[in-house]
Amino acid sequence: MAKEMSIYKQIRERIIDEYGQCLDGERLPGERELAEKYSVKRSSIQYALRKLADEGVVYRVRGRGTFIRRKHEQVMNISDISLEENKGISGLVRSYGIKVKNVVLVSGTITGNRFLEDKLNLQEGEPVFALHRVSYGSEEPLAIEYTYVPKKIFPDIETFDFRMVSLYEYMEDKGHLPEKYDKRLRVVRLFPKEARYLELPVDHPAFSFELIGVDSERQPVEYIESFVRCDRAEFSFTTRL
């Protein structure tokens, strides 16, 4: 294992030196060619490429090869979440020119969850509508977004199919679009369920967002928990006096 690690480190350095400046999406030579070039076994190359993929330096497409990813090419500004056109994490991602496809995992009503009641400032027993989605950017899973909204503000929400209708257009229609947010950002390790959806190993680090959106009357209208792949984003923010 130790030997494998040190060969890996050398290969890693050489690949980054040689190909690190390549354009995003540029293809690396095949495994066999790299093995010959660096005079190592093909299995070492495979190991190195797998690790580099874990780190987000390259990405692999089955049957097509390995491609360079310019790491952190997307610096997302957290304050942009509050802008009209990019609500939520997928909206934020979309605003950076990434084509986002949302897949609804599950939706429905939850009652008696005191954790969610607290987040949304609800009385005990008031129902919450839940919408769990995965966002894909360029065909890769990018973020999981668990959205919870108070049903008393959106009583007919269950009659809408959010595979077809945008949640924020719906909220705007009802006159309760989240206008401002309370945002918390942490780095956590992925739980099995989220790891599966993000196609990452369990315990892999991920950004975890907790957002509470309030409408123009400062009433909480949504609570979001979101997990975002660390290797696909970084966040910036400017504070002024």
Place this chain on the structure above:
Amino acid sequence: MRKRILFKDEEISREIERQIRERLLKEWDKLPSERRLAEDFGVQRDTVRSALEILVKKGVLVRRPRRGYFVAPRRIEINLNHIRSIIKEIERVRNDNRSIMLNFEIISVSKSLAEITQLPAGTLCYQILRIRYDSNRPMSLERSYLVAEHAPDMSREDLEQHSIGSLLRNRYGISLSSVHQRITQVYADDMEAELLRVSKDEPLIRYDGMIYDRKDRLIEYFDNVVMPDSIEFHIRDFA
């Protein structure tokens, strides 16, 4: 059959988290046993264990082998709305943790640092390296680059006795006015791994940023790597 929205373990983990947030359980309190929790929630022990593991990964609980689960110390919250909160955190003025200055030297800005800071390569800076401990556990490794021109004749002793903020204000008449910062996830390099006592390639948060004064001059660039479970960032758009 209807799909479950939240699984039982997810529900229980949130309920335990809520109780911790409401201070029904405090830092380092031991949680009841798995068996006891299973009885209280009316579920299998496996479900409770899975709920507890979710909270460990979230950094809310700490597991001690053979001793059980404990409430993790609260994350240090950096409030990105207020420049004072940021400076305070960066300067480590907290009673419950201590920092040790590992190195103080004058350097000239390298090409890579010049690229980040937009300072001309060769600019003289004080480079300060500190490690911060939170109850004896290494929490972050903090590098700071102060542009020497704006704060001439600063010494290691000055920094040991005063905070950077008060030195800048009182001795050099500099008032800080904006911070542009960035949050990324990185993996520990050899030095970081050794000083933070983690294995190499352990995930860390990199929190770096530029601090400007009222005249929009870059005064300091800070570059911290922080243990992921010890910190959170908070922004609030409304009062």
